[in-house]
Amino acid sequence: xxxxxxxxxxxxxxxxxxxxxxxxxxxxxxxxxxxxxxxxxxxxxxxxxxxxxxxxxxxxxxxxxxxxxxxxxxxxxxxxxxxxxxxxxxxxxxxxxxxx
Amino acid sequence: xxxxxxxxxxxxxxxxxxxxxxxxxxxxxxxxxxxxxxxxxxxxxxxxxxxxxxxxxxxxxxxxxxxxxxxxxxxxxxxxxxxxxxxxxxxxxxxxxxxxxxxxxxxxxxxxxxxxxxxxxxxxxxxxxxxxxxx
Numbered sequence: 001x002x003x004x005x006x007x008x009x010x011x012x013x014x015x016x017x018x019x020x021x022x023x024x025x026x027x028x029x030x031x032x033x034x035x036x037x038x039x040x041x042x043x044x045x046x047x048x049x050x051x052x053x054x055x056x057x058x059x060x061x062x063x064x065x066x067x068x069x070x071x072x073x074x075x076x077x078x079x080x081x082x083x084x085x086x087x088x089x090x091x092x093x094x095x096x097x098x099x100x
Numbered sequence: 101x102x103x104x105x106x107x108x109x110x111x112x113x114x115x116x117x118x119x120x121x122x123x124x125x126x127x128x129x130x131x132x133x134x135x136x137x138x139x140x141x142x143x144x145x146x147x148x149x150x151x152x153x154x155x156x157x158x159x160x161x162x163x164x165x166x167x168x169x170x171x172x173x174x175x176x177x178x179x180x181x182x183x184x185x186x187x188x189x190x191x192x193x194x195x196x197x198x199x200x201x202x203x204x205x206x207x208x209x210x211x212x213x214x215x216x217x218x219x220x221x222x223x224x225x226x227x228x229x230x231x232x233x234x235x
Binding site for chain 1: 113114115116117144145148151152153154155156157158159161163165188189190
């Protein structure tokens, strides 16, 4: 299953809820303000870093760039994808859950 | 004429996901034309508004972050950024865009508009204001 998260983890519990329910074969894609969940050194870094041992986590590059977040600021293990990668993830998974 | 009122605009939202940040900035720039005593505070995800190198080209959205640089020309030259909010997000002052103003009383010396303050200092600043508006 593909999970998308579009809210800042500092404003909403959607990332935390998503990561607590996502199974090991899941892809989690951070988009829009959800990309703030990819930041290293933040209060939510350990939550995401721990999940990375279980699920795959991606962050959408155009949304990172829009917010001034460079790749070297991200938690190691998070894969950066473009819109084409978003489409590939959507096609590769049988279901999509949008954590709005 | 009555004395200028002390206004504080509090910014608490990230720049792109909602319209709070851009609408708030517009209100500050419009309000600044009325010669009031204006400052801004950045709390919570609001600190992300000042992140350097925002580039929205690939998203098709307008990049309004350069407009913060106009604040100094409108004499909005006190931008208080909450230290605890930066720390919670793994940010430091170096991650923020340099925002300056020119002090005409000191031969137009360029000075930073950004002040990193802790929560206790911010509480004191809020107490000093006549009017506080949240965005």
